[in-house]
Amino acid sequence: MTIGELNWTVLGTAALVLVAVAAVRLSTRAGLPTLLLYLGLGLLIGEAGLGLDFDDAAVTQAAGLFLLAVILAEGGLTTRWETVRPVLGLATVLATGGVVVSVAVTAAVAHLALGVDLRTAVLLGAVVSSTDAAAVFSVLRRLPVRARTRAALEAESGLNDPLVVILVTVVVSPSWEEAEPLLLAGQVLYQLVVGAALGLVVARAGGWVLRRSALPSAGLYPIATLAIALLAFAVAGVAGASSFLAVYVAGLWLGNAELPHRTATIGFTEALAWLAQISLFVLLGLLASPSRLPEALVPALVVGGGLLLVARPLSVLVSATPFRVPWREQVFVSWAGLRGAVPIVLTTIPLSVGLEAATQVFDVVFLLVVVFTLLQAPTLPWLARRLGVVEDAAPSDVDVDSAPLEGLGADLVQFRVPRGSRLNGVTVQELRLPGDTVVSLVVREGRSVVPGPATPLRTGDDLLLVVREADRDAVTRRLRAVSRGGRLAGWRRPDDEPAAP
Known part of the structure; x- marks a missing residue:
């Protein structure tokens, strides 16, 4: 590549990214995921x-x-464990048993209504049965939906990809007709259990090292944290x-482990996740051929209609009823199961191995994602x-950031008193912080104050x-407890003290 070609490439890429960034505002106003x-x-x-010709499926x-790994890493880093923990069982069942129900029903609809062979029908059912983390995160985090409902949907979208990847890989393999259900179930169990265990082991080991390292630049901590997550991948x-x-x-785990410079890490990974979304969806748009899409419209409507109106509601009903989820929340969870990049990326697997029906599957899924995202996403707020699943915005929790002080065996901890926090009005001595903790500085309205024991905290203070x-x-636990329960936290009721990460 010559210098001139490099300049034109950089110019085009930078212009594309800037247009994509500007498009976020438009999509936010319209209530649509930016993926469209x-x-x-x-x-x-x-x-x-x-006229840019690109058709490399591999x-x-x-x-x-x-x-997708970068997007999932950011989703995990920005998810609070105390929010996910109460719905982890529901999310796990939705991501496993619910996916199996959805695949079976969608495949039956495709086989009976479109007349495609069983292999193609199962492939279609498997590809579209996974909700998309990028689409779910981008839409739900702008809606004041109940924390439990939002957490269940977000956790489901983060957990249901592995099962459908396994199913798609088996369907496109040469041994598809000889696959044994028990062997397949064992493979699925192995991948899920070992994958979760390895992710936890790598994260804990990497977090242990980070917590005891004083790197020469604060900017290295976000890079190292994301690298640990990708190492687990x-x-x-x-x-x-x-x-x-x-x-x-x-x-x-890393997002809930109070690692050094957590705030900077979250900002860094959010930026990379946005860049990953832009790159991914533009790449998938490049792979599509508009001239083929019209003939795939009717099959996309049939498969998507079966998925949205039959398969998804049935899978939610089967999965959520044992957890006594009210029917109103079940309806919302069913309608909010958005599809996005994951189904389209999964269609590149049969494309790369040259499966006979791969091109048809890609076109159908591409149109299905576009059409049904246009239908579902704008109607979610209404x-x-x-359904009455909205709630008033809760006060923000205390976001604590820390950095190790090399050689002193101590950390420099920073946090801001958020709006609605019960830290407002609490004096420094009433914090009752453990050990030899010293509140060394308070920044209020741009002015620095060295606090005394009787100095009261105010909303917006940086400590x-x-x-x-x-x-x-x-x-960290004490600050969050006082933020939620006030100066008497831990004395009035024990649940003011949140569990350790």
């Missing part, structure tokens, strides 16, 4: 638009799986386990209000604490 606009950008610069598959893949589950579990390394977790 990014897919449109891919089509615009593809063979039917600016490259798209490899890049797509890696970019790779280790699980080498072990033949579920890479997607490993990276999500690793991100979930449906949430009608700087010096904490012994051994007391850091206890200090």
